[in-house]
Amino acid sequence: MSSTIASILEETRIFEPQQNQHANIGSLDEYHTLRRCFSDDFDATWRDLAREHLDWRAPFTRVLNRERAPFFSWFEDGKLNLSENCLDRHIAAGSGDRTAIIWESEAGEVRRISYVELLADVCRAANAMRELGIESGDRVVIYMPMIPEAAIAMLACTRIGAIHSVVFGAFSANALRERIEDAEAKLVITADGGGRRGGVHALKPKVDDALSGGCHCIQHVLVVRHAGNEVGKTAGRDIDWHDALKVQPDSCEALTVDSEHPLFILYTSGSTGKPKGILHSTAGYLLWARLTMQWVFDFQPETDVFWCTADVGWITGHTYSVYGPLACGGTTLMYEGVPTYPDPGRLWKICAEHGVTVFYTAPTAIRALIKAGDEWPNQHDLSNLRVLGTVGEPINPEAWMWYHNVIGKGRCPIVDTWWQTETGGHMIAPLPFATSTTPGSATLPLPGIDAAIVDEQGKLVTDSGGLLVIRQPWPSMLRGIWNDDARYVDTYWKKFNNTFYFAGDGARCDDNGFFWIMGRVDDVLNVSGHRLGTMEIESALVSHDSVAEAAVVGRPDDIKGEAICAFVVLKAAWNEALVDALRAHVAKEIGAIAKPDDIRFADSLPKTRSGKIMRRLLRDIAAGRDITSDISTLEDQSVIEKLQRSGQG
Numbered sequence: 001m002s003s004t005i006a007s008i009l010e011e012t013r014i015f016e017p018q019q020n021q022h023a024n025i026g027s028l029d030e031y032h033t034l035r036r037c038f039s040d041d042f043d044a045t046w047r048d049l050a051r052e053h054l055d056w057r058a059p060f061t062r063v064l065n066r067e068r069a070p071f072f073s074w075f076e077d078g079k080l081n082l083s084e085n086c087l088d089r090h091i092a093a094g095s096g097d098r099t100a101i102i103w104e105s106e107a108g109e110v111r112r113i114s115y116v117e118l119l120a121d122v123c124r125a126a127n128a129m130r131e132l133g134i135e136s137g138d139r140v141v142i143y144m145p146m147i148p149e150a151a152i153a154m155l156a157c158t159r160i161g162a163i164h165s166v167v168f169g170a171f172s173a174n175a176l177r178e179r180i181e182d183a184e185a186k187l188v189i190t191a192d193g194g195g196r197r198g199g200v201h202a203l204k205p206k207v208d209d210a211l212s213g214g215c216h217c218i219q220h221v222l223v224v225r226h227a228g229n230e231v232g233k234t235a236g237r238d239i240d241w242h243d244a245l246k247v248q249p250d251s252c253e254a255l256t257v258d259s260e261h262p263l264f265i266l267y268t269s270g271s272t273g274k275p276k277g278i279l280h281s282t283a284g285y286l287l288w289a290r291l292t293m294q295w296v297f298d299f300q301p302e303t304d305v306f307w308c309t310a311d312v313g314w315i316t317g318h319t320y321s322v323y324g325p326l327a328c329g330g331t332t333l334m335y336e337g338v339p340t341y342p343d344p345g346r347l348w349k350i351c352a353e354h355g356v357t358v359f360y361t362a363p364t365a366i367r368a369l370i371k372a373g374d375e376w377p378n379q380h381d382l383s384n385l386r387v388l389g390t391v392g393e394p395i396n397p398e399a400w401m402w403y404h405n406v407i408g409k410g411r412c413p414i415v416d417t418w419w420q421t422e423t424g425g426h427m428i429a430p431l432p433f434a435t436s437t438t439p440g441s442a443t444l445p446l447p448g449i450d451a452a453i454v455d456e457q458g459k460l461v462t463d464s465g466g467l468l469v470i471r472q473p474w475p476s477m478l479r480g481i482w483n484d485d486a487r488y489v490d491t492y493w494k495k496f497n498n499t500f501y502f503a504g505d506g507a508r509c510d511d512n513g514f515f516w517i518m519g520r521v522d523d524v525l526n527v528s529g530h531r532l533g534t535m536e537i538e539s540a541l542v543s544h545d546s547v548a549e550a551a552v553v554g555r556p557d558d559i560k561g562e563a564i565c566a567f568v569v570l571k572a573a574w575n576e577a578l579v580d581a582l583r584a585h586v587a588k589e590i591g592a593i594a595k596p597d598d599i600r601f602a603d604s605l606p607k608t609r610s611g612k613i614m615r616r617l618l619r620d621i622a623a624g625r626d627i628t629s630d631i632s633t634l635e636d637q638s639v640i641e642k643l644q645r646s647g648q649g
């Protein structure tokens with residue numbers, strides 16, 4: 001057990017919720033009442049929430065269809081449009097002048113876009129896409145920096161029923177190509193580049209590179225001019241976003257779609273090499289994005305300024321930078337740049353200048369900023385902050401306490417939110433003015449979410465760690481893996497005979513019923529809150545000419561949570577330049593975020609007699625720990641000593 005987990009499990013500090021008469025859920029009693037509604041009548045409770053919180057073009061008659069389990073459908077035969085729920089609805093209610101998006105660039109430029117303006121841009125973009133032949137159900141890949149056009153492109157897709165697939169800008173051309181081909185996208189929306197660390201991170205050249213090697217499905221590329229870097233133009237294929245939009249009318253009839261109309265595909269890492277396209281659908285996702293904003297962040301659209309620091313390339317950016325806040329009619333902040341540029345006070349300066357009230361980030365960012373020193377936050381007025389959230393990885397108690405004391409000045413509840421790309425929105429999290437909190441625990445499942453901890457046989461465990469499962473479907477659950485039904489069933493459902501959703505995380509419940517998430521139990525790494533598959537990195541390594549075999553494991557890291565450690569067996573002789581060459585190769589294959597922190601060279605990898613790589617053993621070696629795994633099945637015992645030596649020097 002890592003020292004972090006050990007210290008988390010010994011945590012006993014409890015912080016009682018503050019009184020807040022205006023909170024959306026203001027007491028633990030209210031939370032329990034809502035939970036009871038679900039246990040008394042699950043379907044009716046979801047029905048009432050969906051009717052109350054979404055604007056329907058045609059009402060649904062059926063809440064949950066379990067006939068094709070584990071393929072579930074929600075609110076069947078209901079009809080709606082997502083962009084209408086996020087835009088037109090608020091304008092009709094008189095909030096058209098409210099700021100929908102505040103954007104700040106790294107250089108300090110600020111844009112404020114009202115709901116009326118956002119709708120006009122979304123309509124122009126939707127019309128432009130229609131003119132390019134994009135129809136309902138077509139896939140559109142969005143490869144953008146954190147600029148308002150990213151959100152505009154997403155919403156424009158939903159306006160006409162196109163399915164977006166946002167690819168994180170730090171992914172390489174190869175990774176982009178793989179995703180475009182898997183989704184069989186017709187259109188890419190990108191920008192020349194984005195601002196990063198005072199320079200430009202070029203995106204369009206990576207698109208050109210991706211398309212030059214295949215992607216025959218792509219018909220057009222829409223290019224937002226943003227960073228001003230020189231980019232090439234392929235005649236007939238590439239179209240300037242601004243030119244395309246300016247000739248379009250600023251209204252666009254929203255397409256009425258079914259509740260279950262596919263909304264987006266978001267690729268994420270699993271335990272095998274190929275990333276999987278997680279598919280979400282319209283009504284259920286939108287409902288949960290809105291409800292969790294209200295419950296977990298106590299979001300008040302009239303007065304709050306909400307800032308989720310995640311990039312739109314991740315699920316957190318989808319649900320909490322874009323759809324959640326806009327579904328509620330509130331103000332969301334987008335920042336294009338790195339958190340430490342030009343200095344480690346940047347995030348706190350932005351919070352102060354824009355009066356951010358609810359702030360949501362990853363523990364990795366908090367840990368990095370703790371190192372920079374308290375003087376940075378202390379220079380800025382953080383008195384508007386009222387709720388602080390974390391996501392993506394377990395938060396160690398030291399980071400939690402710093403967030404609570406130095407950023408929140410002891411006033412702001414901390415909501416540690418456990419969820420996944422697959423779950424669409426929060427699953428286990430405190431309600432800021434109802435649940436008591438304790439550093440390191442995501443506390444209680446949200447109303448409607450039936451989370452439990454079971455053993456390998458699916459039996460409930462109460463006094464020890466086990467596997468985290470969800471025992472009932474929920475509206476924002478993934479609907480499948482794009483083009484791979486079998487993998488959906490195998491990954492999430494087969495383990496427990498199609499009855500429980502298997503999350504892939506280990507967890508433990510304490511006497512108060514609080515959940516403590518202990519990390520992945522599969523071959524997925526969590527590096528700085530970014531999810532990466534060990535097999536993906538291994539495939540990238542073995543695709544290098546010099547590599548015969550590779551095994552990748554995580555090792556604990558104070559800042560990133562987990563660092564990437566690769567054990568490599570070479571085909572040819574070792575030379576010093578190989579470390580950099582292999583790191584660069586992984587960056588090219590996947591992206592810089594996947595570069596191994598350590599590369600160790602070995603004559604062979606430790607395997608069982610049946611040929612399986614002994615990963616647990618490698619994890620011990622990578623962490624420099626005593627070997628805890630059973631090595632009696634190791635084929636060649638001398639391997640251990642050689643591997644331990646490979647890390648020295």
Ligand code: WTA
Binds near residue numbers: 395503
């Ligand atoms: C981990 C991110 C501990 C977990 C929203 C999960 C967490 C994976 C927490 C999903 C948390 C997320 N505490 N671990 N509060 N939140 N995780 O798909 O291992 O990028 O399975 O979604 O992140 O990562 P994903």
